[in-house]
Amino acid sequence: MLSLDRVTKVYRVGTFGGKELRAVNEVSFDIKEGEVTSLIGESGSGKSTIGKMILHLISISSGAIKFKGKDVSHLSGDALKEYYRNVQGVFQDPFSSYNPIFKADRVFTNVREEFFPDMQDAAWRDKVNSAIESVGMNPEHVLNKYPHQLSGGQLQRFLIARALLLDIHFLVADEIISMLDASTRIDVLNLLADLKLRGLAILFITHDLSLAHYISENAVILYRGCVAEMGATEKIFSHPIHPYTKMLMASVPRLDEKWKTGTTELTSKEIGTPEGCPYFDRCPVADKALGCDRFRPTLQELEPNHFVACYRYEKNG
Amino acid sequence: MSLQITDLKIYYQTLRGEVQALESTTFSMADGEIMGLAGESGCGKTTLGHSLIYMKPPMKYMGGQVLLDGEELPIWDMDRMNEFRFKKISIIPQYAMNAMNPTRKIGKMISELLGSRGVDFKAILPELERRLGLVKLSTSVLDMYPIELSGGMKQRMVMVLSTLLNPSLLIADEITSALDVASQKAVAEMLVEFRNQGYCKSAIVITHDISILYQIADSILIMYAGQLAEKASTETIIHAPRHPYTKLLISSLPEIGIKSTEKRLTGIPGNPPLLLNPPVGCRFRERCPVAFEKCTEAPPFIEVEPGHHIACWKEGETNA
Ligand SMILES: Nc1ncnc2c1ncn2[C@@H]1O[C@H](COP(=O)(O)OP(=O)(O)OP(=O)(O)O)[C@@H](O)[C@H]1O
Ligand SMILES: Nc1ncnc2c1ncn2[C@@H]1O[C@H](COP(=O)(O)OP(=O)(O)OP(=O)(O)O)[C@@H](O)[C@H]1O
Ligand code: SF4
Numbered sequence: 001m002l003s004l005d006r007v008t009k010v011y012r013v014g015t016f017g018g019k020e021l022r023a024v025n026e027v028s029f030d031i032k033e034g035e036v037t038s039l040i041g042e043s044g045s046g047k048s049t050i051g052k053m054i055l056h057l058i059s060i061s062s063g064a065i066k067f068k069g070k071d072v073s074h075l076s077g078d079a080l081k082e083y084y085r086n087v088q089g090v091f092q093d094p095f096s097s098y099n100p101i102f103k104a105d106r107v108f109t110n111v112r113e114e115f116f117p118d119m120q121d122a123a124w125r126d127k128v129n130s131a132i133e134s135v136g137m138n139p140e141h142v143l144n145k146y147p148h149q150l151s152g153g154q155l156q157r158f159l160i161a162r163a164l165l166l167d168i169h170f171l172v173a174d175e176i177i178s179m180l181d182a183s184t185r186i187d188v189l190n191l192l193a194d195l196k197l198r199g200l201a202i203l204f205i206t207h208d209l210s211l212a213h214y215i216s217e218n219a220v221i222l223y224r225g226c227v228a229e230m231g232a233t234e235k236i237f238s239h240p241i242h243p244y245t246k247m248l249m250a251s252v253p254r255l256d257e258k259w260k261t262g263t264t265e266l267t268s269k270e271i272g273t274p275e276g277c278p279y280f281d282r283c284p285v286a287d288k289a290l291g292c293d294r295f296r297p298t299l300q301e302l303e304p305n306h307f308v309a310c311y312r313y314e315k316n317g
Numbered sequence: 318m319s320l321q322i323t324d325l326k327i328y329y330q331t332l333r334g335e336v337q338a339l340e341s342t343t344f345s346m347a348d349g350e351i352m353g354l355a356g357e358s359g360c361g362k363t364t365l366g367h368s369l370i371y372m373k374p375p376m377k378y379m380g381g382q383v384l385l386d387g388e389e390l391p392i393w394d395m396d397r398m399n400e401f402r403f404k405k406i407s408i409i410p411q412y413a414m415n416a417m418n419p420t421r422k423i424g425k426m427i428s429e430l431l432g433s434r435g436v437d438f439k440a441i442l443p444e445l446e447r448r449l450g451l452v453k454l455s456t457s458v459l460d461m462y463p464i465e466l467s468g469g470m471k472q473r474m475v476m477v478l479s480t481l482l483n484p485s486l487l488i489a490d491e492i493t494s495a496l497d498v499a500s501q502k503a504v505a506e507m508l509v510e511f512r513n514q515g516y517c518k519s520a521i522v523i524t525h526d527i528s529i530l531y532q533i534a535d536s537i538l539i540m541y542a543g544q545l546a547e548k549a550s551t552e553t554i555i556h557a558p559r560h561p562y563t564k565l566l567i568s569s570l571p572e573i574g575i576k577s578t579e580k581r582l583t584g585i586p587g588n589p590p591l592l593l594n595p596p597v598g599c600r601f602r603e604r605c606p607v608a609f610e611k612c613t614e615a616p617p618f619i620e621v622e623p624g625h626h627i628a629c630w631k632e633g634e635t636n637a
């Protein structure tokens with residue numbers, strides 16, 4: 001349904017924009033109808049940037065994004081509006097989506113003005129109420145309030161409800177559950193699982209690996225804008241291969257055992273070159289003889305639907 | 318006892334009436350205790366944390382007493398609290414990371430903040446640099462803008478800053494929720510290390526990630542709709558909870574390895590009550606699988622075993 005083909009985002013940073021920051025570096029993956037793909041990576045790795053490019057909130061520096069076979073990288077006007085009827089996003093910091101001087105419900109009114117200008121008041125109210133109920137809230141408790149009168153989790157679910165007002169086919173869900181308590185997280189995830197059965201495809205950006213495993217068919221592990229490992233969630237979780245993925249798996253807080261100390265490397269030991277593997281400076285098994293410091297490893301399919309970018313684990317190597 | 322709270326009651330004044338966000342709350346924390354604070358979103362965790370340090374309207378002090386190291390905190394008086402804020406009690410607010418001024422260098426920001434608290438930046442700089450080293454941050458971060466730091470680095474920075482004057486109590490509100498698992502682990506372990514080093518005597522860690530609390534907290538306090546539900550050692554809350562809400566909350570935690578297509582976890586049916594005019598009695602009543610007539614009266618928060626408190630008629634009864 002949605003595919004990314006060597007999508008890249010370069011930001012100009014520094015005084016006078018003299019430096020380049022490759023926030024997303026030639027990322028390619030496909031998401032099929034009724035499938036959830038988890039996008040996992042540390043803060044600053046480019047997850048939201050990918051989501052924002054899919055949603056046309058920022059431009060693509062190079063590469064292409066296709067939706068249902070059509071290149072949608074440079075839409076505008078009516079074509080873009082039509083695209084938004086199908087593709088919507090919910091973002092991590094709910095506070096930034098609200099204007100504090102208006103009631104929080106205004107996010108719904110905007111959708112009505114844009115997409116349902118002819119709907120009767122009563123029908124619209126029913127639609128809004130059922131969207132709010134489907135994200136586990138009582139409309140009576142949360143409607144007609146200012147943003148500061150609602151908790152973070154309540155504001156977040158408002159935004160999910162807004163996306164559900166449209167009959168969308170693709171959802172970008174950027175850290176939408178980090179603000180929710182455990183039981184509400186499950187409710188929202190089960191809601192996503194139901195929508196998925198109806199054909200909705202979802203890009204699920206998260207830091208919670210247990211929940212990523214719970215909900216997604218595929219996973220993409222991102223490190224400094226590059227894909228380190230991707231493929232079937234099952235395979236990545238049962239035998240992670242890339243050193244970065246392994247480190248993530250060892251850091252997952254579990255309820256059946258305590259963390260082992262000393263598994264998280266925070267500082268770099270040795271700086272590589274910009275052309276080298278992005279993980280070189282933190283990698284415990286890096287090897288200059290393999291070229292780790294000078295060349296960027298490309299993704300290799302080590303088994304069906306399991307790709308890894310690491311010289312250590314290349315086939316025949 | 319490092320912190321002792323008795324009958325603390327905090328409401329919000331709104332046009333439609335009072336939001337009863339924190340009902341008569343009584344609990345205490347031992348010296349050195351790291352206490353996790355968890356519960357449904359909107360149950361009053363941030364309210365509890367903030368009320369101890371920034372009681373700003375529409376937040377309203379309705380009564381109760383807070384003792385920190387035996388000394389009463391004038392929490393209802395914003396001015397008098399200046400003397401305690403940051404020095405004896407410090408908070409890392411929800412979204413502190415995003416709240417950093419993007420156009421100010423980090424060092425400059427810190428020096429202004431310390432200045433406003435009457436602390437000499439130059440004098441404390443060596444200690445600041447030493448502590449940055451402890452959290453594996455180079456002193457060059459002081460010359461950087463917030464955007465140049467990763468989320469994990471920012472959060473470590475904020476932790477060093479908020480504990481710089483060795484407060485007795487640190488309140489950390491959702492400090493790990495925006496981080497990836499590796500940074501979460503690093504930040505959480507640092508918090509324990511800071512406590513061990515005495516950079517903060519005790520800490521309240523507010524989070525939805527109960528599995529992180531399992532890793533670092535000594536005890537966990539569970540709240541529901543503005544009332545305390547249960548407080549016990551971490552081990553007890555995770556493995557032998559007794560309050561019906563805690564039981565349901567813990568059972569909704571996914572273990573790694575579960576898939577929605579194979580085993581569907583269940584949330585807790587129903588919604589929490591509106592805190593503007595909440596029902597009398599136990600506020601969990603409507604969703605509670607074991608509620609009975611008595612639950613229309615508010616259950617007291619009683620100690621059923623040493624260090625294990627619950628507010629539930631059903632569970633309390635078997636021990637009364
Ligand atoms: N407008 C911008 N100008 C310059 N750099 C930017 C801009 N927006 C983002 N960046 C940088 O791009 C990189 C990727 O950012 P992005 O927000 O996509 O990360 P993320 O993976 O979503 O992180 P998080 O988990 O913290 O949300 C970061 O280094 C960020 O600082
Ligand atoms: N300024 C305010 N005015 C009125 N009501 C408020 C205000 N701030 C918070 N509330 C209400 O008080 C209750 C407690 O809010 P609080 O922010 O303490 O919840 P929380 O437990 O921290 O939630 P979350 O996990 O979502 O951060 C909520 O029902 C919220 O709607
Ligand atoms: S390619 Fe080399 S540096 Fe990169 S992750 Fe693999 S071993 Fe480490």
Ligand SMILES: [Mg+2]
Pocket residue numbers: 047048049092174
């Ligand atoms: Mg992001």
Ligand SMILES: [Mg+2]
Pocket residue numbers: 151152362363364411
């Ligand atoms: Mg909160």
